[in-house]
Amino acid sequence: xxxxxxxxxxxxxxxxxxxxxxxxxxxxxxxxxxxxxxxxxxxxxxxxxxxxxxxxxxxxxxxxxxxxxxxxxxxxxxxxxxxxxxxxxxxxxxxxxxxxxxxxxxxxxxxxxxxxxxxxxxxxxxxxxxxxxxxxxxxxxxxxxxxxxxxxxxxxxxxxxxxxxxxxxxxxxxxxxxxxxxxxxxxxxxxxxxxxxxxxxxxxxxxxxxxxxxxxxxxxxxxxxxxxxxxxxxxxxxxxxxxxxxxxxxxxxxxxxxxxxxxxxxxxxxxxxxxxxxxxxxxxxxxxxxxxxxxxxxxxxxxxxxxxxxxxxxxxxxxxxxxxxxxxxxxxxxxxxxxxxxxxxxxxxxxxxxxxxxxxxxxxxxxxxxxxxxxxxxxxxxxxxxxxxxxxxxxxxxxxxxxxxxxxxxxxxxxxxxxxxxxxxxxxxxxxxxxxxxxxxxxxxxxxxxxxxxxxxxxxxxxxxxxxxxxxxxxx
Amino acid sequence: xxxxxxxxxxxxxxxxxxxxxxxxxxxxxxxxxxxxxxxxxxxxxxxxxxxxxxxxxxxxxxxxxxxxxxxxxxxxxxxxxxxxxxxxxxxxxxxxxxxxxxxxxxxxxxxxxxxxxxxxxxxxxxxxxxxxxxxxxxxxxxxxxxxxxxxxxxxxxxxxxxxxxxxxxxxxxxxxxxxxxxxxxxxxxxxxxxxxxxxxxxxxxxxxxxxxxxxxxxxxxxxxxxxxxxxxxxxxxxxxxxxxxxxxxxxxxxxxxxxxxxxxxxxxxxxxxxxxxxxxxxxxxxxxxxxxxxxxxxxxxxxxxxxxxxxxxxxxxxxxxxxxxxxxxxxxxxxxxxxxxxxxxxxxxxxxxxxxxxxxxxxxxxxxxxxxxxxxxxxxxxxxxxxxxxxxxxxxxxxxxxxxxxxxxxxxxxxxxxxxxxxxxxxxxxxxxxxxxxxxxxxxxxxxxxxxxxxxxxxxxxxxxxxxxxxxxxxx
Numbered sequence: 001x002x003x004x005x006x007x008x009x010x011x012x013x014x015x016x017x018x019x020x021x022x023x024x025x026x027x028x029x030x031x032x033x034x035x036x037x038x039x040x041x042x043x044x045x046x047x048x049x050x051x052x053x054x055x056x057x058x059x060x061x062x063x064x065x066x067x068x069x070x071x072x073x074x075x076x077x078x079x080x081x082x083x084x085x086x087x088x089x090x091x092x093x094x095x096x097x098x099x100x101x102x103x104x105x106x107x108x109x110x111x112x113x114x115x116x117x118x119x120x121x122x123x124x125x126x127x128x129x130x131x132x133x134x135x136x137x138x139x140x141x142x143x144x145x146x147x148x149x150x151x152x153x154x155x156x157x158x159x160x161x162x163x164x165x166x167x168x169x170x171x172x173x174x175x176x177x178x179x180x181x182x183x184x185x186x187x188x189x190x191x192x193x194x195x196x197x198x199x200x201x202x203x204x205x206x207x208x209x210x211x212x213x214x215x216x217x218x219x220x221x222x223x224x225x226x227x228x229x230x231x232x233x234x235x236x237x238x239x240x241x242x243x244x245x246x247x248x249x250x251x252x253x254x255x256x257x258x259x260x261x262x263x264x265x266x267x268x269x270x271x272x273x274x275x276x277x278x279x280x281x282x283x284x285x286x287x288x289x290x291x292x293x294x295x296x297x298x299x300x301x302x303x304x305x306x307x308x309x310x311x312x313x314x315x316x317x318x319x320x321x322x323x324x325x326x327x328x329x330x331x332x333x334x335x336x337x338x339x340x341x342x343x344x345x346x347x348x349x350x351x352x353x354x355x356x357x358x359x360x361x362x363x364x365x366x367x368x369x370x371x372x373x374x375x376x377x378x379x380x381x382x383x384x385x386x387x388x389x390x391x392x393x394x395x396x397x398x399x400x401x402x403x404x405x406x407x408x409x410x411x412x413x414x415x416x417x418x419x420x421x422x423x424x425x426x427x428x429x430x431x432x433x434x435x436x437x438x439x440x441x442x443x444x445x446x447x448x449x450x451x452x453x454x455x456x457x458x459x460x461x462x463x464x465x466x467x468x469x470x471x472x473x474x475x476x
Numbered sequence: 477x478x479x480x481x482x483x484x485x486x487x488x489x490x491x492x493x494x495x496x497x498x499x500x501x502x503x504x505x506x507x508x509x510x511x512x513x514x515x516x517x518x519x520x521x522x523x524x525x526x527x528x529x530x531x532x533x534x535x536x537x538x539x540x541x542x543x544x545x546x547x548x549x550x551x552x553x554x555x556x557x558x559x560x561x562x563x564x565x566x567x568x569x570x571x572x573x574x575x576x577x578x579x580x581x582x583x584x585x586x587x588x589x590x591x592x593x594x595x596x597x598x599x600x601x602x603x604x605x606x607x608x609x610x611x612x613x614x615x616x617x618x619x620x621x622x623x624x625x626x627x628x629x630x631x632x633x634x635x636x637x638x639x640x641x642x643x644x645x646x647x648x649x650x651x652x653x654x655x656x657x658x659x660x661x662x663x664x665x666x667x668x669x670x671x672x673x674x675x676x677x678x679x680x681x682x683x684x685x686x687x688x689x690x691x692x693x694x695x696x697x698x699x700x701x702x703x704x705x706x707x708x709x710x711x712x713x714x715x716x717x718x719x720x721x722x723x724x725x726x727x728x729x730x731x732x733x734x735x736x737x738x739x740x741x742x743x744x745x746x747x748x749x750x751x752x753x754x755x756x757x758x759x760x761x762x763x764x765x766x767x768x769x770x771x772x773x774x775x776x777x778x779x780x781x782x783x784x785x786x787x788x789x790x791x792x793x794x795x796x797x798x799x800x801x802x803x804x805x806x807x808x809x810x811x812x813x814x815x816x817x818x819x820x821x822x823x824x825x826x827x828x829x830x831x832x833x834x835x836x837x838x839x840x841x842x843x844x845x846x847x848x849x850x851x852x853x854x855x856x857x858x859x860x861x862x863x864x865x866x867x868x869x870x871x872x873x874x875x876x877x878x879x880x881x882x883x884x885x886x887x888x889x890x891x892x893x894x895x896x897x898x899x900x901x902x903x904x905x906x907x908x909x910x911x912x913x914x915x916x917x918x919x920x921x922x923x924x925x926x927x928x929x930x931x932x933x934x935x936x937x938x939x940x941x942x943x944x945x946x947x948x949x950x951x952x
Binding site: 100107113122125128130131133134137138141144145146147148149150151152154184185187188191199200213216217220325326327328329344345347348349350351352353354355356357 | 576583589598601604606607609610613614617620621622623624625626627628630660661663664667675676689692693696801802803804805820821823824825826827828829830831832833
């Protein structure tokens with residue numbers, strides 16, 4: 001939250017939170033009328049402006065609505081929410097389908113901006129601070145020796161690494177600039193980690209469902225992927241993880257600990273501690289993909305497992321691709337005890353990463369602009385998530401289950417087990433709507449009835465209309 | 477050559493070439509006085525300005541010198557040149573040394589601009605058009621949707637791919653934009669090619685000596701590297717290549733066909749045709765690293781092997797890192813029949829490359845600025861190469877051999893077989909001079925008495941002084 005307006009915002013948010021609490025506890029029910037702005041202001045001893053701000057805030061979140069010449073009404077309550085998806089129970093059979101072909105098809109429609117792209121893996125451009133990034137880039141040309149035309153140091157831009165280390169303080173990360181290696185996005189960091197720590201034929205553990213990029217990457221390196229049961233709220237099942245580590249034959253564990261893609265799960269702190277304890281016990285590295293951690297809807301940034309890493313076995317990977325600027329390809333890894341291996345891989349395969357982009361991001365991170373932007377982005381995403389959940393509950397078939405992400409911008413939707421979302425995908429394409437079918441998120445024969453919807457879009461009537469269309473198609 | 481001044485330059489270059497020919501043929505000897513500018517102008521029926529341009533050009537190349545109040549004198553002739561290095565005859569024993577450690581040490585001094593960096597693998601920043609690149613970058617922010625903050629298409633920026641295809645016409649390359657995949661520099665293209673076409677334990681053929689980056693990359697992928705005899709002028713020995721392909725067990729061939737690093741060899745066209753014939757006969761892919769091809773000193777750009785590729789077995793890799801801008805990390809590959817594999821690898825490991833850098837380079841390439849810049853850069857590099865060869869011949873021990881690169885900016889220097897250039901490297905560091913010791917360019921126990929000197933520097937008295945210092949150290 002920007003400091004200059006902190007007090008004011010504090011007050012209206014307090015009021016909004018209090019109303020939200022009443023809705024959650026069912027003290028205010030769907031359809032109930034809220035007090036008028038004047039009355040509310042008198043009751044709470046605040047200005048009408050502050051009351052209005054509180055109401056606007058709840059309206060943006062989709063919780064209340066303004067009816068012309070009548071006032072504000074409760075529009076939505078979690079008591080009407082559809083159920084949360086079940087804990088996943090992954091198949092053990094490989095799927096006969098070529099998931100790569102589905103992925104390619106979905107990717108092919110990603111640059112078509114006429115489409116409503118629920119399949120998008122990044123926030124929509126409108127939610128990102130383009131103009132400010134341009135300024136940061138022009139500044140970078142001034143800052144860097146030779147205007148950034150020369151090779152960057154192999155380990156990466158030092159200002160950027162310092163900023164990353166500084167930001168890690170928000171989760172008590174005890175990192176120094178020298179602990180960090182920059183990469184061309186987070187997936188590039190994951191690629192280096194897998195290449196450094198595994199060989200063809202090795203087995204790695206992941207969540208299920210899991211981001212298809214991780215599956216494709218592991219597959220292309222000849223790795224066996226063990227998909228473990230994962231809860232949509234609390235993440236990977238610890239008992240399954242424990243059993244498999246005990247059994248042996250596992251080369252590494254790869255987890256998206258905060259707001260996993262596609263489930264949106266966020267592991268509780270105790271679970272993270274237990275994961276770190278387990279990998280230490282069995283001396284197995286943990287590659288932690290934490291690229292959604294900054295997009296929390298709660299009071300503070302959830303810690304990654306790295307926060308509890310004493311042994312250097314956790315390789316913490318992240319980027320600004322999901323929070324600030326996908327196209328710059330700026331990511332990083334804090335590889336713990338594996339720094340030398342990662343550094344050599346980076347040198348061997350790319351010499352260095354783009355010099356200007358790194359400096360531009362460092363500039364953006366340096367003076368509070370990033371926090372300011374994140375604050376706004378999180379507000380928008382949280383409001384969107386509620387609009388999406390409400391729309392699914394209104395327009396989708398009875399019995400549809402939907403996740404409750406507490407951060408990030410991915411919604412996991414579970415339709416009737418008889419449904420085929422790849423068919424739905426093809427039908428939706430004809431209506432210029434793209435979704436990500438569930439089977440993209442596994443190498444096994446499952447999740448055919450699921451899909452991932454990105455709510456990282458600007459919420460508009462057209463978006464709501466597209467969700468309605470999807471629901472109608474799903475009902476057929 | 478810029479069109480506007482083409483005629484004028486044509487005339488003075490003709491005159492300069494004619495004088496150079498006289499020097500080459502020993503009709504003009506070192507120390508001979510040239511005709512006065514006035515006399516020369518009358519003899520050739522040109523303006524004094526044109527004659528002066530011709531003399532300046534030869535002076536810049538280090539062939540003649542102006543003596544105050546006296547006139548121009550021949551300073552240099554190839555008849556005084558030291559001998560060319562011998563054809564390489566690679567060892568078959570692996571070296572016990574950790575070449576990686578030497579490479580890291582050399583790299584660590586690369587960002588120290590107080591050093592005279594003969595070890596630099598790119599042209600010095602002063603030789604690159606920083607200001608114009610900045611403009612191209614600002615333009616790129618205007619050109620790209622969302623100012624380049626969104627993901628680039630997986631295959632890469634289309635304008636850039638069109639420009640690359642257009643430039644390939646200069647060597648009769650029949651490429652279309654769709655044949656090209658952009659990468660984060662040329663080494664990244666090589667990495668994808670090796671990952672797509674080989675598995676751990678496979679054997680690949682390379683030149684010897686060979687760029688250490690290729691060795692490190694192959695080594696990190698678990699490949700066996702077969703270093704074949706290579707001639708400093710004509711490149712890899714065809715009989716050795718033929719024998720090994722016939723014997724079998726080779727997974728691919730990797731060649732720097734034009735101005736190899738470090739030898740500077742450029743394969744004659746017939747050799748290239750024969751290489752393509754051979755790989756077709758044995759159905760072995762050729763990864764062609766052509767990142768120096770645009771830096772020719774002759775009349776036209778030498779063709780890569782790709783020009784003769786009918787079967788799609790040649791994967792042509794290049795970049796603008798050696799010619800325009802290392803820090804942007806813009807490279808590419810035209811992978812022939814292996815396009816799908818490379819595209820998937822790129823998607824899996826990086827999603828896409830930096831959007832703005834690609835557009836900026838596309839802008840730079842679009843309107844003749846690149847040709848103009850290359851023309852100037854080649855002039856500077858050719859002049860430098862002659863200055864370097866002259867300096868080595870003046871300051872280094874009797875019997876020193878030195879390559880005759882006809883392009884690029886790498887000089888290969890062979891000292892007395894008893895010399896140890898790693899020792900020389902360490903001594904030179906104390907004088908703030910860095911060189912690349914010969915053993916970096918092999919995985920075998922050889923080239924201890926060789927070194928690579930980059931002449932991609934701005935030629936100054938300090939640089940000449942550093943070469944003198946090196947020579948003095950070598951004499952000890």
